Amino acid sequence: MHHAAITGSGVFTPEAVITNDALVTAFNAYADRWNAAHADAIAAGEADAMAHSSAEFILAASGIEQRYVMDKTGILDPNVMHPLLPARADDAPCLMAEMGLAASHAALAMAGVDAGEIDLVICAASNHERAYPAIAIEIQQLLGAGGFAFDMNVACSSATFGIQTATDMIRAGSIRRALVVNPEICSAHLEWRDRDCHFIFGDVATALVIEREDLAQGPHFAIRSTRCATEFSNNIRNNNGFLRRTRPGHMADRRDMQFMQNGRKVFKEVLPMVSAHIAGHMAAEGVAADDLARLWLHQANKTMNDYIGRKVLGRDPAPGEQPNILQEYANTSSAGSIIAFAKHSADLAPGALGLICSFGAGYSVGSVIVERRG
Ligand code: CO8
Numbered sequence: 001m002h003h004a005a006i007t008g009s010g011v012f013t014p015e016a017v018i019t020n021d022a023l024v025t026a027f028n029a030y031a032d033r034w035n036a037a038h039a040d041a042i043a044a045g046e047a048d049a050m051a052h053s054s055a056e057f058i059l060a061a062s063g064i065e066q067r068y069v070m071d072k073t074g075i076l077d078p079n080v081m082h083p084l085l086p087a088r089a090d091d092a093p094c095l096m097a098e099m100g101l102a103a104s105h106a107a108l109a110m111a112g113v114d115a116g117e118i119d120l121v122i123c124a125a126s127n128h129e130r131a132y133p134a135i136a137i138e139i140q141q142l143l144g145a146g147g148f149a150f151d152m153n154v155a156c157s158s159a160t161f162g163i164q165t166a167t168d169m170i171r172a173g174s175i176r177r178a179l180v181v182n183p184e185i186c187s188a189h190l191e192w193r194d195r196d197c198h199f200i201f202g203d204v205a206t207a208l209v210i211e212r213e214d215l216a217q218g219p220h221f222a223i224r225s226t227r228c229a230t231e232f233s234n235n236i237r238n239n240n241g242f243l244r245r246t247r248p249g250h251m252a253d254r255r256d257m258q259f260m261q262n263g264r265k266v267f268k269e270v271l272p273m274v275s276a277h278i279a280g281h282m283a284a285e286g287v288a289a290d291d292l293a294r295l296w297l298h299q300a301n302k303t304m305n306d307y308i309g310r311k312v313l314g315r316d317p318a319p320g321e322q323p324n325i326l327q328e329y330a331n332t333s334s335a336g337s338i339i340a341f342a343k344h345s346a347d348l349a350p351g352a353l354g355l356i357c358s359f360g361a362g363y364s365v366g367s368v369i370v371e372r373r374g
Pocket of ligand 1: 199201259261263331360
């Protein structure tokens, strides 16, 4: 059996930034307009007035300070309230492929691997901008990669499930090198008109080169073990799908055609699930809390990460032991833990152990135990 290693990582960060203050100003202007337009219904008790959002609440509830997005003009326009991303010609690179390509080039450069040496491209993300052909195959073609490619979707856990898939193929000998790419345009499936969630997400793309360890050319992270689990839940859901036009009323501007969640329930149910998952994975691999030098967790909520860090380590994580990037990027779905890994892993000494973990809709949770080598 072969061994697999992460040899390169890359992050593509969009240029446009939205601070909490800018976001709240736009939302509150939208709410004021909506309330004025529905003043009679509100006065008659037939509709509830929309409440204002607040930057203080957002920071305290989530730890998020800003987010990057592919387009902010539409999001910040109270008459639009969603990104404006014009359609492209069928023979032009699609948006997700373009974002994924930028992250992939960075990951390949770090690994010292030519695109032509890649045998597998997985585009693992929480939504794909078209049904087919697979975005991954377009990325494969744009890169000049060989082998085969496919898309997969396990919402926020897509990256770790992608890592396990690529690792298993390397172990089995069916591929030598893979690229796992996570282009996340969360801004396009977030409901920016809902104050309960309008602050949660941002856009980004990440990529990892995963290859047979004996082919690694420099310092790398050996993949010691992966573990994935799912448990069905409706607490994070998006009902948009290809049956939409077949269903009377579904073409309307409906709330359930965007991201929906019961955030409180998710918080309460996912925390014990993730803590138990990580503890079980570490125990099975004989990894004790003191053996772990770093935790790269899914980036949804700072309080959630603080809790998981304490549960896993049995103490408050020391500064830098469990790096958060959500204050800068917000929740970027599957890419969050990979951004944390890409930006906060190079300093680890040979022999150091770390754990990547992502979790979210499904419910789903995936963990990857890695060891710094070389
Ligand atoms: N400003 C001011 N007040 C607000 C705001 C706001 N923006 N929003 C809500 N409030 C109010 C509420 O109305 C409520 O008021 P009241 O007590 O009077 O009812 C009060 O503040 C408290 O509200 P909550 O109970 O909702 O607040 P929480 O403390 O629970 O924080 C969070 C909300 C931050 C959403 C928190 O619950 C959380 O982080 N939960 C976990 C969420 C999570 O991890 N989800 C994972 C989703 S990611 C995923 O799986 C990927 C899906 C695919 C990607 C989709 C891309 C779009």
